[in-house]
Amino acid sequence: MIVAERKPMAEIIEMVKDCSKVLVLACRGCVTVCSAGGEREAAALASLIRLGMKKQGKAIEIIEGSLVRQCDKEYINAIDEWNGQYDAIVSTACGVGVNFIANLRQETMVYPALNTTFFGGSAEQGIWTEQCAGCGDCVLHLTGGLCPVARCAKSLMNGPCGGSVCGKCEINKDTECIWQSIHDRLGSLGRGSQMEVIAPIRDWSTAGHGGPRKIVRNDLTIS
Amino acid sequence: MSFEPKITLFSCHYTSQQSCAEKGKELQQLGFPASITLVRVPCTGKVQVTTLLQAFEDGADGVYVVGCPVDGCHNVKGSVRAAKRVAAVKKALEELDVESGRIEMFHLPRGLHPEFVAAGMAMDKKIRALGPSPFQS
Structure with a gap:
């Protein structure tokens, strides 16, 4: 699978600092399996963004959504469900997902929440190693x-x-x-x-x- | 202006079992701080990172978790899992440039032992020293 990890919060907060509404978009593919960008991690990220912005005295509205995968055209189309409800998407997919959204939605600003790291496997719970x-x-x-x-x-x-x-x-x-x-x-x-x-x-x-x-x-x- | 902290405690059903005795009056008599809101959970292993973050979003100045001793959890690894999640939130708070001491984990014996009250008093003292949560708008 593709293994990734969340970017530092300071980096993510900097990305969304001028946004008032953000769609935090989880991916139910590889990044769910490696516990970096599934629905659970996206919910924690949404909370951290709200807290980080609140600390700066700014309010931000966050919608949480998820796609089966963000690396297939037909699944990307499901983003239209949230059309007009956000200023930017913060994707918790791997870099492929972020690229696919950028490729297919010219008018949408999309930010990466993760650093996509390697192709690997789970050596034991909580530990992933590069294999390919x-x-x-x-x-x-x-x-x-x-x-x-x-x-x-x-x-x-x-x-x-x-x-x-x-x-x-x-x-x-x-x-x-x-x-x-x-x-x-x-x-x-x-x-x-x-x-x-x-x-x-x-x-x-x-x-x-x-x-x-x-x-x-x-x-x-x-x- | 004096600061009255809001502290949220997530406690294992077993560890906090006697805190409900006489509708909590016994706990009050022993000096358990009034600043602490106790949320009992079936097992602290049930407490997710999002649960802890939500407490801060809901206005807590401090959050702590009380679970079974590391080698004595009713559900084997529940309190160990909770400790790891507390550690994850500590790291996240640091990333947001917020004092990581606003969240703590305690492993305590089951039942109403003096340590349960002492942990509450320690958290109350610490959060009073840290002051209001920087997440308060």
């Missing part, structure tokens, strides 16, 4: 299912580097050296020889270095 970088050219079949692009600080294709010490990364003693883990895992799977295969210089154009990416599925398009 969405690089567009997956090498997991060569690395025992562990991603060196997302989980190696240098995104090395031929690791580990000299900064690997006792299974930890030189950038932080609490950070796993994923290449050590790849080595160990391939060994335990009886595929240790894979470590001797030199990966070629990589073409990063699929990772966004070639500009914004797009997928067109002609078997699914209807126009």
